[in-house]
Amino acid sequence: MDQLSDLMTPTPTHLPFATIAFRLVAAAIFGAMIGFEREWRRHSAGLRTHMLTALAAGVFTVLAGEILQSRSFPEGMVRSDPLRLIEAVTAGVAFLAAGAIIQSREGGVKGLTTGAGMWLSGSLGVAAGLGQFLIGLFAALLGLAILLILRRAETAFEKERDR
Numbered sequence: 001m002d003q004l005s006d007l008m009t010p011t012p013t014h015l016p017f018a019t020i021a022f023r024l025v026a027a028a029i030f031g032a033m034i035g036f037e038r039e040w041r042r043h044s045a046g047l048r049t050h051m052l053t054a055l056a057a058g059v060f061t062v063l064a065g066e067i068l069q070s071r072s073f074p075e076g077m078v079r080s081d082p083l084r085l086i087e088a089v090t091a092g093v094a095f096l097a098a099g100a101i102i103q104s105r106e107g108g109v110k111g112l113t114t115g116a117g118m119w120l121s122g123s124l125g126v127a128a129g130l131g132q133f134l135i136g137l138f139a140a141l142l143g144l145a146i147l148l149i150l151r152r153a154e155t156a157f158e159k160e161r162d163r
Contacts, residue, residue, distance in 0.1 A: 014069035019131075020062050026136065027058030027128035031121040033140040037147040038117055045100045045114045053096060053118050054125035057089045061129025086126065093122035117147070 013020060031054025032047060039046030064085045067073070097115030120143045127136030 013066055015062070015065070023062060023128050023131060024055060024058050026133055027054045027125040030054050030124035030128055030136045030140040033144050034117045034121050034124070034147070037144060038114055041151075043100075043114045044111070045096075045118055049096075050117060050121040053093055054121040054128070057093065057122040057125025058129035059125075060089055061085060061126045065129075089122050089126055090119070093119050113147070117143070 010017075028051045031051040034054075035045075035047035035050025038050060064082075068080055097118040100114045100118060101109060101111040120139070124136045124140055124143075127133070127139065
């Protein structure tokens, strides 16, 4: 019975749980900002994919911070290297993004923008996980502007080229 009680007792966190929850919700919202455009354009990786990518990156980031503050590990066992977190999230998201990129029968490549959007979503999750909300929000807005505004420019270029 004590073992079940241990499993049901929450492990104390360095950050208040409300802060962690806010960071994870922010990560999902930032991912949604990019995913919405992809969904609207009917791309395979849309709203849910981008939200989950950003959320996962946020969770990994929060957990990395909690591990560094944890007393659960012997002294000297945990080393702080924040760049390793970025590398791990980047590698994981790159694997997902690669799955969104395909070569068409005509020889062209499709899905590059979707893959880049997933990569951006991962970085937005890291920003939110670190509590860097202004950086995350600015990057999400800038990414959304790039997707929406430059789409119009690409369409105009394509029309001009087809003349």
